Structure formats: structure tokens, C-alpha cells
Amino acid sequence: MAEAHNLQDLQHQAALASKVYVQRDYNSGTICRFQTKFPSELESRVDRQQFEETMQTLNNLYAEAEKIGGKSYLEGCLACMTAYTIFLCMETHYEKVLKKIARFIKEQNEKIYAPLGLLLTDPIERGLRVVEITIFEDRSISSGR
Amino acid sequence: MSAVMMTRKVRKWEKLPGKNTFCCDGRVMMARQKGVFYLTLFLIVGTCSLFFAFECPYLAIHLSPAIPVFAILLFFFVMAMLLRTSFSDPGVLPRALPEEATFIEMEIEATNGNVPAGQRPPPRIRNVQINGQIVKLKYCYTCKIFRPPRASHCSICDNCVDRFDHHCPWVGNCVGKRNYRYFYLFTLSLSLLTIYIFTFNIVHVVMRSVNSGFVKTLQDTPGTVLEVLVCFFTLWSVVGLTGFHTYLISLNQTTNEDIKGSWSGKNRVQNPYSHKNIINNCCEVLCGPAYPSVLDRRGLMRDDLSVPTSAAEPATNSNPVPQTTKTTAPLIPNEHTPDDAKPSMADAAIAHAEKRSPSPREDKLPTLPKSSPTPTKVPPLASPETDAEASIIAKDKAL
Numbered sequence: 001m002a003e004a005h006n007l008q009d010l011q012h013q014a015a016l017a018s019k020v021y022v023q024r025d026y027n028s029g030t031i032c033r034f035q036t037k038f039p040s041e042l043e044s045r046v047d048r049q050q051f052e053e054t055m056q057t058l059n060n061l062y063a064e065a066e067k068i069g070g071k072s073y074l075e076g077c078l079a080c081m082t083a084y085t086i087f088l089c090m091e092t093h094y095e096k097v098l099k100k101i102a103r104f105i106k107e108q109n110e111k112i113y114a115p116l117g118l119l120l121t122d123p124i125e126r127g128l129r130v131v132e133i134t135i136f137e138d139r140s141i142s143s144g145r
Numbered sequence: 146m147s148a149v150m151m152t153r154k155v156r157k158w159e160k161l162p163g164k165n166t167f168c169c170d171g172r173v174m175m176a177r178q179k180g181v182f183y184l185t186l187f188l189i190v191g192t193c194s195l196f197f198a199f200e201c202p203y204l205a206i207h208l209s210p211a212i213p214v215f216a217i218l219l220f221f222f223v224m225a226m227l228l229r230t231s232f233s234d235p236g237v238l239p240r241a242l243p244e245e246a247t248f249i250e251m252e253i254e255a256t257n258g259n260v261p262a263g264q265r266p267p268p269r270i271r272n273v274q275i276n277g278q279i280v281k282l283k284y285c286y287t288c289k290i291f292r293p294p295r296a297s298h299c300s301i302c303d304n305c306v307d308r309f310d311h312h313c314p315w316v317g318n319c320v321g322k323r324n325y326r327y328f329y330l331f332t333l334s335l336s337l338l339t340i341y342i343f344t345f346n347i348v349h350v351v352m353r354s355v356n357s358g359f360v361k362t363l364q365d366t367p368g369t370v371l372e373v374l375v376c377f378f379t380l381w382s383v384v385g386l387t388g389f390h391t392y393l394i395s396l397n398q399t400t401n402e403d404i405k406g407s408w409s410g411k412n413r414v415q416n417p418y419s420h421k422n423i424i425n426n427c428c429e430v431l432c433g434p435a436y437p438s439v440l441d442r443r444g445l446m447r448d449d450l451s452v453p454t455s456a457a458e459p460a461t462n463s464n465p466v467p468q469t470t471k472t473t474a475p476l477i478p479n480e481h482t483p484d485d486a487k488p489s490m491a492d493a494a495i496a497h498a499e500k501r502s503p504s505p506r507e508d509k510l511p512t513l514p515k516s517s518p519t520p521t522k523v524p525p526l527a528s529p530e531t532d533a534e535a536s537i538i539a540k541d542k543a544l
Binding site for chain 1: 221222225226229238239241242244245248249273274275276280282290293294295308327330417418428429431432433434435436437439440441
């Protein structure tokens with residue numbers, strides 16, 4: 001608790017952070033998909049290819065979560081027969097994929113984005129509306145990185 | 146006046162904006178007005194109790210014991226569906242945090258360009274193309290987001306709900322993406338239960354009247370009259386509602402869209418969400434994936450309270466709390482749950498960003514920049530009264 005408190009001081013006083021938001025892509029309907037267009041603010045920060053790859057993988061994971069097919073029908077029918085009480089003890093397919101997504105984002109942050117001074121926020125924390133990218137900039141006199 | 150800063154951990158549901166009530170420490174989420182919901186419960190439980198008390202013993206003996214058994218199963222299914230619909234999150238979209246709201250405002254400004262003084266800025270609309278049709282996304286002044294397609298703002302609950310169908314007072318909750326199938330199954334099973342009870346009431350009365358006469362039958366089982374009355378009126382409304390929703394599901398439309406006539410008429414856009422195939426539409430709505438709630442109700446967050454030591458404590462203790470609930474998302478700088486992963490991520494990011502200086506300024510405490518008495522709303526650049534839609538929202542809010 002206390003360390004998080006100090007970390008926030010660190011975030012706000014030691015580094016200037018700005019945020020970029022990648023919006024949802026509704027061209028294919030209401031399924032969860034984010035735009036893969038490269039935001040101009042990240043131009044100098046990260047490789048375009050890398051970023052687009054991350055977004056594409058993210059989109060693929062969400063597509064997997066929302067896939068309507070044999071498995072989702074089976075899950076739905078089984079749940080209906082038990083009056084959906086089975087969801088009290090079992091995790092839904094969507095929730096399993098969300099955990100996978102959380103691990104993926106953490107791994108991407110660790111490997112790629114944190115070394116570049118960026119932080120991706122899991123979209124579930126923003127209501128699956130946006131992917132928030134925090135850009136940490138160096139405030140000290142010497143140029144960052 | 147000296148102030149002591151107290152930090153306590155609260156569940157996120159305590160700080161959620163909107164007019165919902167929460168029970169069981171955030172597990173249950175309902176609308177504020179629950180009176181009609183209690184009536185629904187009373188009618189269902191009451192009628193079924195009468196059925197089990199008066200009709201079932203006779204029918205079990207003279208016809209078949211399967212009759213009460215099936216009635217019990219149906220009753221439990223109806224109750225499960227009702228409670229599931231009423232208690233679950235319908236698909237509420239969390240409001241935009243201040244930074245996101247500012248980002249969107251800047252984007253809107255950039256798109257609109259310079260508006261000459263005295264002229265109304267254009268309404269905030271974003272056009273997207275879905276399956277070849279142009280759909281307009283409206284901006285919600287309350288939640289400060291562009292509503293996703295099919296989402297709508299419920300003025301009773303004061304939330305934007307995804308795939309908003311309608312607000313149902315009978316279940317005491319909104320019906321949206323997450324609980325629509327439970328709502329449909331509730332109406333369907335309730336129709337079946339009503340028909341079942343009605344039919345077996347008639348059968349019971351006929352069978353008994355053959356032996357003892359009609360008047361004596363009614364005297365022996367007074368509950369029958371009540372049940373028949375309730376079932377008769379319920380039949381017309383619930384069966385009709387089930388039929389209506391079956392129609393909507395087959396076309397993949399919501400009640401909201403049907404009422405507004407979004408997809409009807411020649412000049413209007415055709416429904417871009419329909420698969421043009423009844424079976425596919427039904428499967429998507431009823432057998433689609435179980436969407437998780439994006440509203441984190443039970444997560445923990447810090448709540449900073451400034452408690453002046455001189456003034457009367459209870460009065461000032463309550464002061465910051467209502468304000469944080471009334472305005473937009475919690476007002477403390479970083480309201481994320483400080484779990485293990487995130488601080489270390491941010492830490493790594495900052496460290497790489499600045500070749501960390503030897504003395505981080507830990508002595509300076511955050512002096513509650515945002516939980517001051519004046520609620521920090523992000524001021525909209527265009528006032529809400531400037532377009533018709535926003536004024537309707539303002540009117541709804543005032544209701």
C-alpha cells in the first residue's frame with residue numbers, strides 16, 4: 001500500500017506521462033476489435049510493425065473469446081440445462097481467454113514496451129472501450145534513453 | 146486547521162457513479178426502485194405456493210405424481226432466471242476517466258475545427274461503417290464516451306448499457322447484452338409455468354366438480370380462484386411479451402431499436418447486425434458466449450479521506466465521500482488496484498525512461514489534489530445544451 005503510494009509520487013513527479021488511446025474498430029460489427037492504425041504519438045517510440053503485431057494478436061485473442069461455434073453452443077446448452085448455476089463454479093470460456101489476454105499484455109509490457117518507456121493497459125480495465133498507452137517521458141535535463 | 150489523511154481500502158462498487166444499488170458486497174447489482182420487483186417475486190412465489198398447497202396433493206394422487214415434480218422444476222428454473230436477470234450487471238459501460246475524456250474532447254475539437262462565435266458547435270457524432278452500412282455513434286455527455294453501436298444510456302440507472310434493450314421494472318434492472326438471454330428465458334419459462342398452472346387448475350376443478358359439485362370444490366380449494374385470476378392476467382401479458390421478444394431475437398433487434406424505428410422504413414439503414422437468417426440470429430443471441438462484466442465491482446481501491454482534527458468529525462468525514470460518488474470516476478490520481486504486476490511494470494517503464502535519479506522525492510505526500518471539496522468534472526468544451534440530444538439527456542437526468 002505504502003509503496004504504491006510512493007510509486008504514484010514517482011510517476012507524477014519524476015516522469016511526465018501522457019496517454020494515447022487506441023479506439024475500437026466497429027467495421028465488423030459489435031465484436032471486440034481494436035484499430036490497428038499506428039498512433040502518431042508513438043512514431044518516435046516504437047516500431048510500427050511491432051505495435052501492429054501486438055494489436056493484431058490482441059484482436060485475435062478477443063475473436064477467440066467471442067467465437068460462436070460448437071464449443072460456445074455446448075457451453076450455452078449445458079449452462080441452460082443447469083439453470084446457469086454451473087457458472088457459479090465454472091469459469092466461462094470468455095473469462096479464460098481474458099486471463100490469457102492479461103498474461104499476454106503483461107508479457108508484452110515486460111519484453112517490449114517497458115524498455116521503451118511505454119505501458120499498455122489491459123482494455124478490460126477501460127470497459128473494453130480503448131487500449132490505453134501511457135508514454136513516460138524523461139523530465140530530467142539530460143535527454144532520455 | 147490540521148488535517149489527518151486517512152487511507153482506507155474500499156471496494157470499487159462503493160465509488161461507482163450511476164444510480165444502482167449493490168448488495169452482498171458488490172456481487173448483486175440492481176436498479177434503485179425495487180418495489181415492482183418485489184411484487185413480481187410475491188406473485189410468482191404466492192401463486193406457486195397456492196398451487197402446491199391446494200392442487201398438487203389431489204393431482205398427484207388422482208392423475209400422476211409427475212405433475213408436481215415438473216411444476217417444482219419449472220418453478221426453480223423461473224426463479225433462477227428471474228434472479229439472474231435482476232442481480233447481474235446488464236452490460237454497464239464504465240465512464241471515461243478524466244484523461245480519456247480530455248483525449249476525446251481534443252479529438253472532437255480537432256475534427257470540428259474552429260466554430261465562429263455565436264454558432265452552435267455541430268452535434269458530437271462519429272460515423273462508422275458496419276457491414277457496409279453507416280451507423281452513427283452518439284456522444285454521451287454523462288459518461289463522456291462515444292457510445293458503442295447498440296449501446297444506450299439508461300436514464301433510470303444513469304449508466305450507458307451495451308446492447309441496451311430496455312429497463313424492466315418487473316425485474317428491477319436494465320436488460321442489456323449480459324442478461325438478455327436470462328430475461329428471455331425468464332419470460333419463456335414464466336409463460337410455460339403460467340399455462341401449466343392454469344391448465345391444471347382447470348383440470349383439477351373439473352375433476353373435483355364431477356365428484357363433489359362445483360360450489361363445494363371452490364369451497365374446498367379457495368386458492369384455485371386466486372390462481373386462475375393471476376394466471377389469466379399474467380398469460381396475456383407474459384405470453385405476449387415472450388412472442389414479441391422471440392420476434393426481436395429472430396431479427397437480431399433490441400426493443401430500443403424497435404421503438405425508435407432504427408431499422409424500419411425505406412429511407413433508413415437496414416439492420417447491419419442481422420445475419421439475415423433466423424436460426425443464426427437466434428443462436429447468436431441465445432447461445433453466444435457469456436460476456437463478462439467490464440465493471441469491476443469487487444476490486445479494491447484506495448479512498449483518501451481528509452479528516453480535519455479540529456472540526457466535528459462525523460460531519461466532515463461524510464463530506465468527501467458523497468462528492469466522490471456523485472461526480473465522474475474516482476477522483477484520486479491513480480485509482481487502479483495497486484496489485485503486484487502494475488507498479489512493477491510502471492516502475493520498469495519509468496526506470497527505462499529516465500535513467501532513474503538517485504533520490505526519488507518520497508517525502509512529498511500527495512496533498513489530495515483531486516479529492517478537494519470541489520468535484521473536478523472535466524468541463525465539456527461544448528455546453529450540453531447546444532444540441533437536442535444532449536438536452537434530452539439533461540431532461541432525463543432531471544427526472
